[in-house]
Amino acid sequence: MSMNNIKKVSLAAAAAGVMSGVAGAARKKAVDELMAGIRDDSDKVRAEAWLGAGEVGAAAVKPLAKVMSNKDIEVARAAKRGLWKIVRHAGRPGAGNEKRAVVGKLVELLGDEQPVPVRREVLWMLSEIGNRRSIKLIAALLSNRDLREDARMALQRIPSKGAIAALRAGLKAAPEDFKLNIAQSLRQRGVKVRGLPCVKLVPTKKTNVKPL
Amino acid sequence: MKRTNQLNRREFLAAAGAAVSMPYLIPSGVLAAPGRIGANERITMAHIGVGGRGGGLLREIKRFREAGVVNIAAVCDVDENRLARAVKEAGAGVEPYHDYRYILQRKDIDAVVIGTPDHWHGVQMVHSAECGKHIYLEKPACCTIEEGKAMVAAAKKNRVSVQVGSQGRSQPEAYLAHRYLVNGNIGHISRVDCFHYPSPEDNNPVPDSDPPPELDWDMWLGPLRWRPYNRRYCPGSFRWFLESGGGQIRDRGAHVMSCAMWWMGADGTGPVSVEATGTAPTKGLYDSAVLMDVTYTFKNPDWVLTWRQMPKDQLPPAEQRRPDELNRKIRKISRPGYGAIYLGDKGEFIHWGGDGGTWAERKARQWEPPAGAKDVYESPGHMEDWFNGIKTGKKTIMNIEAAVGVANLCILGNLSYILGRKLEWNQARQEIVGDEQARRMMYRPQRHPYHL
Numbered sequence: 001m002s003m004n005n006i007k008k009v010s011l012a013a014a015a016a017g018v019m020s021g022v023a024g025a026a027r028k029k030a031v032d033e034l035m036a037g038i039r040d041d042s043d044k045v046r047a048e049a050w051l052g053a054g055e056v057g058a059a060a061v062k063p064l065a066k067v068m069s070n071k072d073i074e075v076a077r078a079a080k081r082g083l084w085k086i087v088r089h090a091g092r093p094g095a096g097n098e099k100r101a102v103v104g105k106l107v108e109l110l111g112d113e114q115p116v117p118v119r120r121e122v123l124w125m126l127s128e129i130g131n132r133r134s135i136k137l138i139a140a141l142l143s144n145r146d147l148r149e150d151a152r153m154a155l156q157r158i159p160s161k162g163a164i165a166a167l168r169a170g171l172k173a174a175p176e177d178f179k180l181n182i183a184q185s186l187r188q189r190g191v192k193v194r195g196l197p198c199v200k201l202v203p204t205k206k207t208n209v210k211p212l
Numbered sequence: 213m214k215r216t217n218q219l220n221r222r223e224f225l226a227a228a229g230a231a232v233s234m235p236y237l238i239p240s241g242v243l244a245a246p247g248r249i250g251a252n253e254r255i256t257m258a259h260i261g262v263g264g265r266g267g268g269l270l271r272e273i274k275r276f277r278e279a280g281v282v283n284i285a286a287v288c289d290v291d292e293n294r295l296a297r298a299v300k301e302a303g304a305g306v307e308p309y310h311d312y313r314y315i316l317q318r319k320d321i322d323a324v325v326i327g328t329p330d331h332w333h334g335v336q337m338v339h340s341a342e343c344g345k346h347i348y349l350e351k352p353a354c355c356t357i358e359e360g361k362a363m364v365a366a367a368k369k370n371r372v373s374v375q376v377g378s379q380g381r382s383q384p385e386a387y388l389a390h391r392y393l394v395n396g397n398i399g400h401i402s403r404v405d406c407f408h409y410p411s412p413e414d415n416n417p418v419p420d421s422d423p424p425p426e427l428d429w430d431m432w433l434g435p436l437r438w439r440p441y442n443r444r445y446c447p448g449s450f451r452w453f454l455e456s457g458g459g460q461i462r463d464r465g466a467h468v469m470s471c472a473m474w475w476m477g478a479d480g481t482g483p484v485s486v487e488a489t490g491t492a493p494t495k496g497l498y499d500s501a502v503l504m505d506v507t508y509t510f511k512n513p514d515w516v517l518t519w520r521q522m523p524k525d526q527l528p529p530a531e532q533r534r535p536d537e538l539n540r541k542i543r544k545i546s547r548p549g550y551g552a553i554y555l556g557d558k559g560e561f562i563h564w565g566g567d568g569g570t571w572a573e574r575k576a577r578q579w580e581p582p583a584g585a586k587d588v589y590e591s592p593g594h595m596e597d598w599f600n601g602i603k604t605g606k607k608t609i610m611n612i613e614a615a616v617g618v619a620n621l622c623i624l625g626n627l628s629y630i631l632g633r634k635l636e637w638n639q640a641r642q643e644i645v646g647d648e649q650a651r652r653m654m655y656r657p658q659r660h661p662y663h664l
Contacts, residue, residue: 047494054632073419074495081492081499088631091649124437127657128649150437153657181660188657200661201339203313205431209295212304 027059035063038078039070046078053082054089057098061086061105068118080121091129099129106130107137116146123147127154132162139166148178156185164189249322249603255346256322258286260312260336262298264448265350266327269377270301273325276595285321288312290431291447310428312336316343323602326350329450330457332434334359337374337612338664341366346602348595350377352466352622353615355458357654360616360623361642362664367612375598375608376615378470382591383570384541385577389563390475390588392576399558401476406468406519407527408550410503411452411459414496418443435658444497452498454626455656459500460521462622464550467566470610470618472517472552479614482639483508483517483621488628490521506625519625528553530564531573545571627653 034056037049053060060082067079089095090102107130109122123141126134135158141151152170155163164186171182171193183196249255259270266289276282284302288309289295299308309315315324316339323346326336334354340347341363353376354360367374380386393401420440423429429441436455451457473479486508490501504521530548538544551564551571564571581587591597591609601608620642627650628635636645644650658664 043495047492051492074417077417077495077497088649092631092633093647120437128652149659153437153659156657157652157655159652184660184663185657188663200663201313201316201343202661203311203317205311205428207292207295207308207310209292209299209308209310211307212299 027056030056031060031063034060034082035067038064038067038082039075043074046074050078050082050085053085057086057090058101058105061102062109065109065114065118065122068121069115083121084125087125087129100131103129103131103134107134110137110141119147120150123150123154127157130154130158132160134158135160135162135166139170142166142170142174142178142182149181152181152185156188164191167191248605251603254281254283255599255602256283256285256320257325258288258315258318258321258323259284259298259302259325259327260288260315260340261326261328261332261350262287262289262301263291263294264327265377266325267294267298267301269325269327269348269350270298272595274302276599281599286315286318288315290428292426294426294447311431313339316340316345322346323348329432329446330462331355331436331450331455332662334363335435335658335662335664337363338366341370341372341374344370344372346373346598348375348377348598349612349615351470351610351615351619352376352458352462353612353619355456355462355619355623356656357620357623357642357644358656359664360619364612364616371605373598373601373605373608374612374615375594375601376610376612377594378467378610378615378618379568379594380467380471380566380570381474381609382594382597383568385563385572386471386474386570387588387590388579389471389561389570389572389576391581391586392572392579393475393554393561394477394588395579395581395585397559397575397579398554398556398561401515401554401556403516403555404472404476404518404552405555406465406472406517406550406552408460408464408468408519408521409524409527410521411500412498413493413502414444414452414498417496431662433659434662435656437659442497449498452500454499454630457500458622458626459504460550461501461504461506461519461625462619464566465519465622465625466615466618468550468552469517469519469621470615471563471566471570472554473614473618473621474609475554476515478510478515479617481510482617483624483637484511484639485509485634485636486621486624486628487634488625490629500626501629504625504629506628508621508625517621519621524549528562531562531571533574537574537577542577543569543571545569 034049034053037045040046064079064083068076070076086102090099106122106125110119126138138151138154141147155167167182167185171179174182179196180199183193186193257273262270273282277284284306286307286309287298287302295308315321324340325348327350330352333349337347337349354363420442423441451463452459457463488506490504493502506519508517527549530545533544545564547569548564551566554561562573597609600606624635624637631650635650638645644654
């Protein structure tokens, strides 16, 4: 490569770096502003923040998830609603890259270090925009007693053969008290399940109220 | 009438004895033609959900019991206090249940009245149909598009009569309005603008807590995903959550838009696109839109339906009715905060309400049909229309297909609001087109074992 070409490449790389740095700085500013709004004392400011969260996108997923556990229930709620806005915005037609970026951040929130309510909410977000890459991580939660029912329902909603395969595998590994649940999901997805009857019409709960 | 499966005296006494001890009733179908309840026989009913509106339905059905039209065999609720009150209300011989599925197992029960929160409607209606029960279902019919499809299929397969509680269609003035419009008095109608006051906000949020001892929170949630109890969810306030009640657009939209679809002759049709905007609550647990604007575009024939939740000071004023106009059927407008304006090429028409109170503008009430004018079906009353459906197999005025069509409008409006974008709808295929996320939201997985 000639000196001129090396200079050109270096200049281009520097320019890209500057551009990337500028974009990164703009993203950080948007996230900081969003989070400041979410934590504000005023419900109107908080609402304005979460309503505008959609366009901030993937960069705000983890900061918002962190605030979902805030002890102020209204701040926590604003963070949750902001996260949902991002999911609904990223899921729009023609926004494949944004959606993948958001899904990538969401699946990172499924780990044990996150509180159960956050992971439960994330499972439902993934039920709307989750892709093949998220299936394995969701399926891993079929063995988590706190989250398995939500994980099952999230897989049920993701329209891919991979989700059905994950449910089938989950059924094999499931303890007896959860097999019927997974069988329900498989049936809903059109899979015949033998030996695990549907119990939806079987009554179980008695009343203490007496007739006159 | 020849009765092919009439009981002989011994069987009757045995059954009567069982009724005293168990206390089950003789199913009406036993005394009538196979699969049909005799014209003069009582229909044996059970009530599922007996608080709030469900309690109102129980009191309404009691009047039909007193008139010799029905028996009330059972009441059911997941709130033990409400259940105890309902037992007192219904009187001796009525069996209480916590779990509605015990009711569905009883062969002596012909029909159920479902007055539970909206998120239970689809599941309980489908289960009831699968057990061969005729159904009166409180509106809106369903919470998701896929629930609606399952409900229509279940009613058809099991050949049960379903009446959905959009009772505006059965009101005396609804008949007058319908007749006035179909006779071209305002010309060709190209637009119907529904109006409604805002959905409430939760201005006093409270933290999650343990449910009260009388409430089975698990079963109240039923098909919904699990979440901790919060006092703001119930009773009654389920209406202000997108997942359960869906806000005013689903609660009252199921009334006002029901009238619009009926009077426009649009049952069985649907829009090609739906576009909604709205104002979200700034705090609290409720999440349905406070203010809202939804536009439904219909093609072939072309017309536009809008739903608007607006500030109260922007609502059209109620018609002032003179005392001499009032009678048993024509009453004062007591709920002027919602209704619809019909825009034709020769004039406009307005009605208020659309539910148990439906009030037509004076010009429709005073219109005398000329010779040769078209007439329309005049319901004998919403319950009576359902009883006819049970006994004759005739389609009810708010049958499940029509009710699901109206509920779909409400659902699509909310989906467009939630997603912040316009949705395209394929009526023939009953599905959203070209939006993967919205398509997934046509369905909501349900908690085990409370599923379709």
